[in-house]
Amino acid sequence: MATDHELRLRERLTRLRSLNLLGGTRLSAELEKLQRQLERIQAGPTDEEIWRSVELARHQDRPYTLDYVERLFEDWVELHGDRGRADDAAVVIGIGRFEGRTVALIGNQKGRDIKERTKRNFGMAYPEGYRKAMRLMELAERHGFSLLSLVDIPGAYPGVAAEQHGQGGAIARSQALMSRLGVPIVTCVIGEGGSGGAIATALADRVLMQENAIYTVISPEGCAAILWRDASEAKKAAAAFKPDAVHCLELGVIDGIVPEPEGGAHTNPDEAARLLGESLREALEELESIPADELKRRRRAKFRSLGVYA
Amino acid sequence: MCPHCGHHFTMRARARIASLSDEGSFSEEAADLRSEDPLDFFDLRPYTERLAEAEMKTGLGEAMVIGQAVIDGNGCELAVMDFSFMGGSMGSVVGEKFSRACDSAAQRGVPLVSVTASGGARMQEGILSLMQLPKTVCAVEDLHDAGQPMISVMTHPTTAGVLASFASLGDVIVAEPGALLAFTGPRVVQQTTREKLPQDFGLAEQNLRFGHIDAIVPRPELRAYVSRLLRLFGSNGD
Numbered sequence: 037m038a039t040d041h042e043l044r045l046r047e048r049l050t051r052l053r054s055l056n057l058l059g060g061t062r063l064s065a066e067l068e069k070l071q072r073q074l075e076r077i078q079a080g081p082t083d084e085e086i087w088r089s090v091e092l093a094r095h096q097d098r099p100y101t102l103d104y105v106e107r108l109f110e111d112w113v114e115l116h117g118d119r120g121r122a123d124d125a126a127v128v129i130g131i132g133r134f135e136g137r138t139v140a141l142i143g144n145q146k147g148r149d150i151k152e153r154t155k156r157n158f159g160m161a162y163p164e165g166y167r168k169a170m171r172l173m174e175l176a177e178r179h180g181f182s183l184l185s186l187v188d189i190p191g192a193y194p195g196v197a198a199e200q201h202g203q204g205g206a207i208a209r210s211q212a213l214m215s216r217l218g219v220p221i222v223t224c225v226i227g228e229g230g231s232g233g234a235i236a237t238a239l240a241d242r243v244l245m246q247e248n249a250i251y252t253v254i255s256p257e258g259c260a261a262i263l264w265r266d267a268s269e270a271k272k273a274a275a276a277f278k279p280d281a282v283h284c285l286e287l288g289v290i291d292g293i294v295p296e297p298e299g300g301a302h303t304n305p306d307e308a309a310r311l312l313g314e315s316l317r318e319a320l321e322e323l324e325s326i327p328a329d330e331l332k333r334r335r336r337a338k339f340r341s342l343g344v345y346a
Numbered sequence: 347m348c349p350h351c352g353h354h355f356t357m358r359a360r361a362r363i364a365s366l367s368d369e370g371s372f373s374e375e376a377a378d379l380r381s382e383d384p385l386d387f388f389d390l391r392p393y394t395e396r397l398a399e400a401e402m403k404t405g406l407g408e409a410m411v412i413g414q415a416v417i418d419g420n421g422c423e424l425a426v427m428d429f430s431f432m433g434g435s436m437g438s439v440v441g442e443k444f445s446r447a448c449d450s451a452a453q454r455g456v457p458l459v460s461v462t463a464s465g466g467a468r469m470q471e472g473i474l475s476l477m478q479l480p481k482t483v484c485a486v487e488d489l490h491d492a493g494q495p496m497i498s499v500m501t502h503p504t505t506a507g508v509l510a511s512f513a514s515l516g517d518v519i520v521a522e523p524g525a526l527l528a529f530t531g532p533r534v535v536q537q538t539t540r541e542k543l544p545q546d547f548g549l550a551e552q553n554l555r556f557g558h559i560d561a562i563v564p565r566p567e568l569r570a571y572v573s574r575l576l577r578l579f580g581s582n583g584d
Contacts, residue, residue, distance in 0.1 A: 343438030
C-alpha cells in the first residue's frame with residue numbers, strides 16, 4: 037500500500053541520495069534511517085510485532101525521561117510544583133542546555149524500584165501534573181525557549197481526588213496552551229503514550245515516536261475489557277487498534293520514528309539516548325527559524341487535519 | 347424531564363436543537379459526513395456494521411449535528427451531540443464536524459453553543475480518535491482568536507475524551523442537574539483504586555462545588571440562560 041508517508045519518505049530518500057557528495061556521515065546516517073523506516077512501512081508489522089512493541093514499551097528496564105536528561109543535557113535544573121497545590125512526581129519539568137541552547141523540558145516519569153514507583157504513582161499524573169507542565173510552558177514562552185516533551189504515561193490517574201481536582205479540564209487546558217505557544221515544540225513518545233494523559237503534553241510541531249513505543253486511545257487491557265468484555269484479550273485489542281509507531285506514522289499521527297538499538301532501548305540506553313538526541317536536534321533545527329505566528333498556525337492546521345472520513 | 351422528581355432523561359440531538367433554537371431557524375451543515383474504517387477494526391463485530399446499525403437506529407449520520415441557528419433572536423452556531431449514536435463517542439467525523447462548526451461561527455461572527463453527551467473517544471478508530479482531542483482544541487482556539495465565545499452545555503454523560511478536550515474550553519460551562527461529568531467514570535475508578543466513592547462522585551453538583559463549571563441549569567431554564575449569555579457576549583461594541 038503506497039501511503040502518503042511512503043511517498044514522502046521515497047521522495048526524501050531520492051533527494052538525499054542525489055546529495056551524496058555534499059554530506060558526510062550525518063547524511064548517510066539520515067539515509068540509513070529513512071531506508072529503515074521505509075522497509076518497516078512496506079512490510080507492515082504483524083500482530084506479534086505489535087504485541088512485542090507493547091511489551092518493550094512497558095519493559096521495566098526501559099530508559100525513562102530522567103535517564104535521557106542525564107545523557108543529553110548539560111546544566112540541567114529540575115523545577116518543582118504547579119504553584120497551586122502540589123508537586124506531582126509523575127511529571128518532571130526543568131530547563132537545561134541541549135546541543136548549545138537552553139530548552140524547557142516536560143517528561144512523564146515512572147519509578148525504577150517499588151519505593152520510587154509509589155512516589156511517582158507508576159507514572160500516572162494527577163491534574164496537578166498537567167498544571168505543573170503548563171507552568172513550564174508559560175516559562176518557555178516568556179523566555180523564548182524551545183519546548184521538548186517526552187511522553188511515557190500508562191494513562192491519567194483514575195482516582196477520586198484526580199476527578200475532584202479537574203482531570204478532564206486540566207488535560208484540555210494543557211493542550212489549549214500548547215496550541216497558543218509561539219516557541220518550537222517537539223514531542224517524542226518514549227514508552228507508553230497512554231490516552232488523554234499523553235495528548236495533554238503532545239500537541240507539538242513535531243511528534244516523534246521511538247521504534248518500540250506505543251500510542252493509544254485506551255490501554256489494550258481497557259479496550260479488551262469494554263469491547264471483548266475480557267481484559268485478558270488485550271493482545272487481540274492491540275492487534276485491532278494498532279498502537280505501534282509504524283501504524284501511527286501511516287495514519288499521519290506522528291512525523292517520524294526514532295530508531296532504537298537492536299532489541300530495544302533498554303539493551304543500550306547510551307545508544308538509545310544518542311539516537312533520540314539526534315532526532316530531537318534535527319527536529320528543533322527545522323523549526324527554530326520559523327516565525328512564532330507561522331509555527332502556531334502550522335501546528336494548529338496539522339492537528340485540525342487529522343482524521344479519516346468520507 | 348420527570349415532572350415529579352426532576353430527573354433529566356437523555357435528550358436526542360434533534361429534540362435538543364428544537365428546544366433551544368427559534369422555530370425554523372436551524373440550518374444543518376456537514377450532514378453528509380460519514381465515518382470510514384481506517385483500521386479495518388473488528389472486535390466482536392466489524393466497526394462498519396456498528397456504524398450502519400447506529401445510523402438505522404438513530405436516523406443520524408453521526409453522533410454530532412451541527413448548523414446555524416437563532417436562539418431568542420441571537421444568531422449562533424450549534425454543535426449538538428447525540429448519545430444514542432454509539433454512546434456519543436468521538437471519532438473522526440465528530441471531530442471534523444465540531445471543527446467546521448467553529449469555522450462557521452468564526453466566519454459568520456457568531457458564538458458557538460455546544461451541547462455534549464458522550465462516553466469519550468471512539469475506540470474503533472484507535473489513535474485517530476485520540477487525535478480528535480487536539481483537533482477540537484485547536485478549533486476552539488481558532489474560534490477564540492476570531493473573537494467569538496463558546497458556551498459549553500454539558501449533559502449526561504460528558505466524560506473522558508470529550509470532557510478532556512473542547513467541552514472543557516467553553517468561556518462559560520453549564521451543566522444539567524445530575525449529569526455525570528468525569529474523565530474517568532465511577533465504575534473504573536472503583537475497580538482500579540478500590541477507593542470509597544463520595545455519593546455525588548463525578549456529578550454536575552460535585553463539579554460545581556470544586557469549581558469546574560459555572561452553573562447547573564435545569565432543562566426548562568436552559569434556553570433563557572443561553573440566550574442571556576449570547577446577548578451579553580454579542581452586545582460588546584455592536
